[in-house]
Amino acid sequence: MNRIAATFARPHPALVCFLTAGDGDTAANLDALVAGGADIIELGMPFTDPMADGPAIQKANLRSLGAGTSTADVLAIARAFRQRHPDTPLVLMGYANPMIRRGPEWFARAANEAGVDGVICVDIPPEEDAALGPALRDVGISPIRLATPTTDDARLPAVLDGSSGFLYYVAVAGVTGMQQAAIESIEANVTRIKQSADIPVAVGFGVRTPEQAAEIAQVADGVVVGSALVELVEKYGTEAPEHIRTLTASLADAVHGAQ
Amino acid sequence: MSTIANSFRTQPDDSGHYGQFGGRYVAETLMPLILDLEKHYRAAKDDPAFQAEFDDLMEHYVGRPSPLYFAERLTEALGGGQIWFKREELNHTGAHKINNCIGQILLAIRMGKTRIIAETGAGQHGVATATVCARFGLPCTIFMGATDVARQQPNVFRMKLLGAEVVPVESGAATLKDAMNEALRHWVAHVDDTFYIIGTAAGPHPYPELVRDFQSVIGKEARAQLLSRTGQLPDLLLAAVGGGSNAIGLFHPFLDDPDVKMIGIEAAGHGIESGQHAASLTGGSPGVLHGNKTYLLQDEDGQITEAHSISAGLDYPGIGPEHSWLHESGRVEYLPVTDDEALDAFQTCCRLEGIIPALESAHALAALPKVVKDYREDQIILVNVSGRGDKDIFTVADALGVKI
Numbered sequence: 058m059n060r061i062a063a064t065f066a067r068p069h070p071a072l073v074c075f076l077t078a079g080d081g082d083t084a085a086n087l088d089a090l091v092a093g094g095a096d097i098i099e100l101g102m103p104f105t106d107p108m109a110d111g112p113a114i115q116k117a118n119l120r121s122l123g124a125g126t127s128t129a130d131v132l133a134i135a136r137a138f139r140q141r142h143p144d145t146p147l148v149l150m151g152y153a154n155p156m157i158r159r160g161p162e163w164f165a166r167a168a169n170e171a172g173v174d175g176v177i178c179v180d181i182p183p184e185e186d187a188a189l190g191p192a193l194r195d196v197g198i199s200p201i202r203l204a205t206p207t208t209d210d211a212r213l214p215a216v217l218d219g220s221s222g223f224l225y226y227v228a229v230a231g232v233t234g235m236q237q238a239a240i241e242s243i244e245a246n247v248t249r250i251k252q253s254a255d256i257p258v259a260v261g262f263g264v265r266t267p268e269q270a271a272e273i274a275q276v277a278d279g280v281v282v283g284s285a286l287v288e289l290v291e292k293y294g295t296e297a298p299e300h301i302r303t304l305t306a307s308l309a310d311a312v313h314g315a316q
Numbered sequence: 317m318s319t320i321a322n323s324f325r326t327q328p329d330d331s332g333h334y335g336q337f338g339g340r341y342v343a344e345t346l347m348p349l350i351l352d353l354e355k356h357y358r359a360a361k362d363d364p365a366f367q368a369e370f371d372d373l374m375e376h377y378v379g380r381p382s383p384l385y386f387a388e389r390l391t392e393a394l395g396g397g398q399i400w401f402k403r404e405e406l407n408h409t410g411a412h413k414i415n416n417c418i419g420q421i422l423l424a425i426r427m428g429k430t431r432i433i434a435e436t437g438a439g440q441h442g443v444a445t446a447t448v449c450a451r452f453g454l455p456c457t458i459f460m461g462a463t464d465v466a467r468q469q470p471n472v473f474r475m476k477l478l479g480a481e482v483v484p485v486e487s488g489a490a491t492l493k494d495a496m497n498e499a500l501r502h503w504v505a506h507v508d509d510t511f512y513i514i515g516t517a518a519g520p521h522p523y524p525e526l527v528r529d530f531q532s533v534i535g536k537e538a539r540a541q542l543l544s545r546t547g548q549l550p551d552l553l554l555a556a557v558g559g560g561s562n563a564i565g566l567f568h569p570f571l572d573d574p575d576v577k578m579i580g581i582e583a584a585g586h587g588i589e590s591g592q593h594a595a596s597l598t599g600g601s602p603g604v605l606h607g608n609k610t611y612l613l614q615d616e617d618g619q620i621t622e623a624h625s626i627s628a629g630l631d632y633p634g635i636g637p638e639h640s641w642l643h644e645s646g647r648v649e650y651l652p653v654t655d656d657e658a659l660d661a662f663q664t665c666c667r668l669e670g671i672i673p674a675l676e677s678a679h680a681l682a683a684l685p686k687v688v689k690d691y692r693e694d695q696i697i698l699v700n701v702s703g704r705g706d707k708d709i710f711t712v713a714d715a716l717g718v719k720i
Contacts, residue, residue: 105620106493106605108500109343115487128617153341153604158618180341180604184331188341188604205345207507212348230345231505 060146060174061199061222064096065257069313070274073259074305075150075283077101077117078134079126081290081297087138089298090286091145093305094313097259098138099177099281102131102151109179111234113284116291128155132171139172148175148201148222153188161192168198175199175222183215190219199223204250206230206242213253223257223279224250228264234284237263244276267311274315282308324571324647327638332521334641340520341604345504354522356427361529366422373418374533377451378408382534384541387699389668394684397551397691401671401701402538404562411674411703412534412562413444417513419530421448424511431506432456434513435499437464437492438628439471440674440703441515446480448513456480459499461491464628471707489622492632496606516559517636520607524636531565538698539569551691553578555700556679557650558594558630560639562702567648577649579687580639581679583625584652594623596635597643597650610637626655626715627675629703657682659715662705674703675711 064071074095076086080103090098103121107114131149138147149168156164156178168176176198181189183202193200199222207230208216217224226247228238247258260273261281270280289300327334332354340350360366374380383403391399404412424432432449434456436442442458449456458475462484465472475482488494503512517527542550553570555563557580570576585593593599596611603612605620613621613633623633642648658675661682665673673681680699691697705712713720 104618105488106497108497108606109504111501112487119488122619154612154614154620155618158603158614158616179343180607182340182342182344182347184340184347188339188609203344205343207345207348209348216344227345229505230507232501235505 060144061097064146065223065278070277070316071096071259071279072270072305072309072312073097073099073261073279073281074286075099075101075281076286076290077103077114077121078131079103079121079124080117080287081294083134084137085298086290086301088141089302090305091142093302094309095305097146097148097279099148099150099283100131100135102128102149102155104152104155107152109232111232111284113234113287113291117287120291132167135168135171135173146174147172148177149173150177151179153178153180157188161189164189165192165196165198169196173198175201177201177203177225179203183218186219194219201225203227206246210249213250217254217256220256223259225281226250226258226260226277227262228260229262231262233262235263237269240272240276243273247277267307270308271311271315274312280312324642324645325568327641328521328525332525334638335644336602337609337640338521338524338637339609340607341609342520342607343504345507346520349507350520350522353427357423357522357526360423360426366426369422370419374415378414378418379406380533381537381541382406384538384545387669390665393668394688396688396693397695397697398693399684399688400542400550400696400698402534402566402698404534404700404702405671405673405677405704409444409447410706411440411444412531412565413441413515414447415533415565416515416527416530416561417444417448419526420511420513421452421454424454424513425452427511429511430454430509432511432513433459433499433502434515435459435492435495436515437461437495437631438707439464439468439475440629440707442480442482443471443474443478445513446475446478449480450478457502458482459485459495459502461489461495462486463490464492464495468628493620500606515561517561517564517638518559518606518608518610518634524608524638527561528564528568528638531561532568534562534565534700535567535569538566542696542698546696548696549573549576550698551575551577551695552687552697554581554680554683554697556581556630556676556702557635557639558583558632558676559634560636562700564636564638566700571647578647579683580648580650581683582650582652583627583630583679584654585624585626587654588652592624593652594625594630594632595652596633597639598652600633602640605634608637610640611635611643626658626711627679629674629676630679651683651686653679653682655715659712662712671701672705673701674705675708677701677703678705
């Protein structure tokens with residue numbers, strides 16, 4: 058069983074935590090996520106034009122690029138994480154252009170060698186799967202797709218086809234880190250997705266507090282938190298790890314105890 | 317060139333690709349919207365009433381057909397082929413942008429959308445969008461980089477006069493690319509009621525196709541006008557290319573005429589070798605940005621680099637996907653022209669023809685001295701004067717060291 062599947066096989070929902078690679082002391086911050094109880098790590102690949110992100114993650118992208126973060130640096134962060142944490146699933150999340158710049162096969166091979174388990178590419182919908190999906194599947198990396206409130210029943214099979222690992226349900230039509238969706242809408246959509254496919258569903262966008270996370274964890278297999286953690290990196294800099302660990306621990310308690 | 321198989325006019329394919337270019341590289345939230353837009357566009361295209369309304373507005377609101385003009389003194393001065401202008405700068409709002417805005421707002425109304433958003437660089441597309449929104453009574457929000465807001469105050473005021481809300485975008489370098497990012501972010505958060513009027517022949521499918529189709533009024537008219545006036549087709553077409561909507565609008569109706577040569581003019585800024593330019597085809601490489609695969613200015617890691625051009629309308633690090641395809645297929649040639657060359661051509665056109673061209677169009681005019689000698693005096697070179705230059709007088713004065 059691969060790392061992602063093993064995580065979702067546990068008896069409790071999973072806490073999925075996002076940080077942008079190269080923003081602050083990423084290794085220390087990622088260790089703080091694991092120490093706090095995060096089950097899956099999403100490592101953001103910085104991009105100059107993060108079109109699906111709200112202000113918090115936009116700024117993290119620019120801080121990272123401003124510090125000179127390269128694709129090689131992101132892969133090195135992933136590889137070092139894998140050596141320190143052999144069992145924690147690691148997912149790269151980002152935009153198409155940095156991923157396909159040297160060719161999809163190059164990226165898939167490099168990510169695989171770095172110990173990456175899954176890839177979320179925000180701007181490659183199922184219609185453009187050929188741009189990256191086959192290369193990922195060839196090396197055994199899960200292409201993790203996004204479903205949204207606008208993904209209707211007619212479209213859902215196309216989204217699920219070729220997805221693996223888990224499905225990322227984007228709770229709000231909007232960018233990261235802004236408003237939260239009503240729990241009724243999240244529950245209805247997660248139920249709808251799970252009727253169509255036997256795949257774990259993690260819910261993200263707008264999830265900031267343990268209370269919100271607990272509520273969502275009652276109806277989903279996982280909860281994704283990003284902007285709230287990224288804001289701690291911005292606010293506390295080198296002191297961020299202890300704050301990240303504290304928030305992650307309270308989120309993990311909430312999520313793990315929800316079902 | 318008579319068979320379908322050899323045609324250059326059948327792109328894109330069913331999935332919105334022009335060869336390897338184009339496509340629909342958007343977040344899942346937007347996918348259902350652009351599929352819906354495509355469906356409605358197909359229906360509109362086949363609806364004579366839609367076409368009739370478009371044509372009526374083109375004639376009575378925009379002022380079409382735009383004149384086809386023989387630039388006699390420029391022809392004499394340069395000494396080569398005959399130089400003709402397609403006078404898009406005489407359209408309502410002063411540029412070709414309005415053609416596309418009329419088409420898209422009719423689509424928006426047809427789809428039942430109740431508010432409009434758009435991005436703008438120099439403000440020309442923003443003004444054209446605000447204009448059609450005023451005409452049809454739809455609320456309008458324009459995203460504009462904060463840097464551009466500061467340097468394009470007259471257009472900001474025009475948009476506000478027309479009733480639009482102008483949102484300054486602070487992210488990134490706060491120019492056109494960032495305005496487009498912000499418009500996409502806003503669209504994702506307002507999917508139910510909002511129509512995004514993209515200003516050039518780029519973005520996710522079907523935008524490049526529908527913008528091209530609306531702008532093709534330029535080439536169709538020019539073709540009919542030239543045939544009626546001279547009995548011949550042009551030998552060479554010249555048009556400036558930023559995103560490339562005025563160029564594709566002129567070129568597309570002629571693509572299957574093998575004797576019509578076409579050159580798209582890219583903005584070379586301070587020179588390709590300086591790294592400060594906006595010439596995606598000459599100085600860039602294929603990648604994915606803003607919903608489509610196309611030539612981009614980018615570094616080895618796929619990070620997008622900042623474009624530079626004296627012309628704000630050409631100051632974008634990408635290009636419409638059909639141009640990338642026409643470039644690779646060899647059907648259209650693309651040539652870089654620097655800021656300085658464009659400034660010279662701007663002044664020459666003012667003095668010899670009494671026409672103040674937009675700095676964008678001045679790039680197309682600047683190619684003339686490079687190519688005109690290859691043509692005999694019975695041959696026709698048609699330049700798309702895509703916009704008027706009133707908006708650019710401050711930039712030009714500044715570049716010439718004149719205080720106004």
